[in-house]
Amino acid sequence: MDDTRxxxxxxxxxxxxxLIQKYKAYHAPGKVWPEIVKSIKDAxxxxxxxxxxxxxxxxxxxxxETFDPVHKAKxxxxxxxxxxxxxxxxxxxxxxxxxxxxxKWTPLEKIFQLI
Numbered sequence: 001m002d003d004t005r006x007x008x009x010x011x012x013x014x015x016x017x018x019l020i021q022k023y024k025a026y027h028a029p030g031k032v033w034p035e036i037v038k039s040i041k042d043a044x045x046x047x048x049x050x051x052x053x054x055x056x057x058x059x060x061x062x063x064x065e066t067f068d069p070v071h072k073a074k075x076x077x078x079x080x081x082x083x084x085x086x087x088x089x090x091x092x093x094x095x096x097x098x099x100x101x102x103x104k105w106t107p108l109e110k111i112f113q114l115i
Contacts, residue, residue, distance in 0.1 A: 002017050002068070004046060004062045004063060004064060004086035004109070005061065005062070005063050005065075005067070006027065006062050006063075007060075007061045007063060007069070007074075007107070008058065008059065008061075008107070008110075009053075009058070009061075009106060009107055009108060010057060010058050010105065010106050010108055011056075011057050011058045011093055011094075011095065011104055011105045011106065012055055012056055012057070012093065012094050012095070012096055012101070013052070013055040013057060013092050013093055013094070014055065014057075014092060014093070014094055015055045019091075019092050020052075020055060021108050022087060022092065022094075023054070023089075023092040026088075026089075026092075027039040027050060033081065033085055035079075035080060035081040035082070035085075036081070036085050037105060038064065039075060039076065039079055039082050042075070043063075043071070043072040043075060044064045044065075044066040044067030044068075044069060044072075045061050045062070045063050045067060046062045046064055046073075047060075047062040048060070048061045048062075055056060057093075058108070059105060063066070086104075090104075
């Protein structure tokens with residue numbers, strides 16, 4: 001039995017081609033800081049992919065049964081290296097216009113699934 005779940009989010013990059021290229025460089029294979037990769041895996045995230053169209057990003061996370069988004073947020077808040085990475089990423093990112101106060105990645109609502 002498959003115990004994975006999927007979470008999908010969206011966030012914008014600042015609409016600046018130079019900044020977008022720099023952001024992409026930080027996310028190139030082997031370039032994400034090892035502490036960030038470890039924090040992702042330690043939270044129960046099995047796979048994470050980020051897609052980009054224009055300056056809009058979509059993040060897809062497959063997680064195991066241990067994943068808890070509230071616990072992940074607490075882990076991130078308590079990790080100075082994650083906080084350093086997040087501050088760096090905010091130089092490139094901006095919240096969606098309809099994001100809640102303090103929300104960076106906005107959850108996507110599933111409206112269709114082919115069964």
